[in-house]
Amino acid sequence: MSEEVLRRCKKCLLRDIDKNEYFESLKQAIEAIPADEKTEPEEYERRLSACTECDRLSEGMCTVCGCFVEYRAAKSKEYCPDVHRKW
Numbered sequence: 001m002s003e004e005v006l007r008r009c010k011k012c013l014l015r016d017i018d019k020n021e022y023f024e025s026l027k028q029a030i031e032a033i034p035a036d037e038k039t040e041p042e043e044y045e046r047r048l049s050a051c052t053e054c055d056r057l058s059e060g061m062c063t064v065c066g067c068f069v070e071y072r073a074a075k076s077k078e079y080c081p082d083v084h085r086k087w
C-alpha cells in the first residue's frame with residue numbers, strides 16, 4: 001500500500017473533504033488491494049451491475065452497511081450485505 005493511501009484522514013467529515021480528493025483516495029485504495037485479494041474484473045462488473053439495479057444504493061454507498069460499493073465489491077471475499085444477497 002502506498003504511503004499516500006495510508007495518509008487518508010479517518011477523522012474528517014465528508015463535508016470537510018474535497019470531493020475529488022476523496023474519490024481519488026478511494027480509487028487509490030481500490031488499486032492498493034493486493035492482487036490475490038482482488039475480485040476478477042468480470043465478477044467486479046457483475047457485482048457493480050447488481051448494485052446499480054439495487055434500491056439500497058445511494059451516491060455510491062450501500063445503505064445496508066454504509067460501505068462504498070466499488071471498494072467492497074473489489075475485494076473477492078466480500079459479499080453483498082443485504083439479507084437477500086445479490087452477490
Ligand code: SF4
Nearest residue numbers: 051054057062080082
Ligand atoms: S444491498 Fe448489495 S446490491 Fe444493494 S447496494 Fe448494497 S451491496 Fe449493492
